[in-house]
Amino acid sequence: ADFHAALQKTGDIPTLIGTSFLLADIRVALGRLHEAEDSYQQAIRLATGQVGLMPVGTADLFRGLGELTVEWGDLEAAEEHLLTSQKLGEQTATTDWLHRLCVSQARLKEAQGDLDGALALLDEAERVYIRSPLPDVRPVAALKVRVWLKQGRLAEALGWARDRGLTAD
Numbered sequence: 001a002d003f004h005a006a007l008q009k010t011g012d013i014p015t016l017i018g019t020s021f022l023l024a025d026i027r028v029a030l031g032r033l034h035e036a037e038d039s040y041q042q043a044i045r046l047a048t049g050q051v052g053l054m055p056v057g058t059a060d061l062f063r064g065l066g067e068l069t070v071e072w073g074d075l076e077a078a079e080e081h082l083l084t085s086q087k088l089g090e091q092t093a094t095t096d097w098l099h100r101l102c103v104s105q106a107r108l109k110e111a112q113g114d115l116d117g118a119l120a121l122l123d124e125a126e127r128v129y130i131r132s133p134l135p136d137v138r139p140v141a142a143l144k145v146r147v148w149l150k151q152g153r154l155a156e157a158l159g160w161a162r163d164r165g166l167t168a169d
Contacts, residue, residue, distance in 0.1 A: 017047050018057035018094075022134065024064050029137045033068055040065045059089035059097055067104045070111050078108050096132045099125050103140065110147060118147050 004023050007016040020043035027036035040061050047058040066081030082105055089097050102125035109118040125140050141160065148157045161167070 013046055013050060014055040014057075017043050017055045017061070021057055021060035021064050024061075025137070028064070028068070033071065037065065037068055040068070054088055054092055056092050056094060059085045059092065060094065060100065061085075062088060063097075063101055063104050067107060070104075070107050073111075075108065075111055078111075082108060096130045096134070099129045102128065103138065103143065106143065106147075110150070115147050115151050119144060122147070 001023060004016070004019055007019065020039055024036040024039035024043075027033070027039060044058070044061050044065070047054050047061065062081045062085035066078045066085060069075075069078040069081060082101070085101060085104070089101060102121045106118040106121035106125065109115075109121060122140050122144050129140070145157045145160050148154075148160075
């Protein structure tokens with residue numbers, strides 16, 4: 001947050017936008033969803049005010065905003081944000097953006113009740129995953145287990161937990 005505030009003072013808009021989605025994702029992980037939304041919205045205003053191509057990271061801003069709107073049950077807005085993210089990402093994506101987009105799209109499919117579609121997108125997310133310095137706060141395997149539980153595939157979910165040494169305790 002301190003680094004982000006310092007960037008605002010320097011006027012380094014591309015770097016500011018590139019780090020805004022990271023700060024917002026941290027806020028989401030901490031459960032500070034409205035603060036995350038504010039971060040996304042402020043950075044989107046900066047990005048859309050730039051001349052020429054959108055700065056790198058802008059696709060992730062819309063992706064993150066899409067995930068928030070899924071969380072809040074506004075699936076129509078989520079679909080729009082994720083579509084915008086997809087269009088922007090095709091022009092100016094970061095290396096691991098496609099992985100995050102697939103995870104976000106899977107969350108939307110899950111919320112829409114398309115559990116098979118969600119699993120297909122999570123499979124794609126695993127396929128395109130590129131390790132980066134960013135922490136993986138929502139591992140795809142754990143997201144798959146949540147979908148399996150909704151599908152009633154308890155044996156697979158239990159097997160996954162057992163393989164990792166997890167218990168109810």
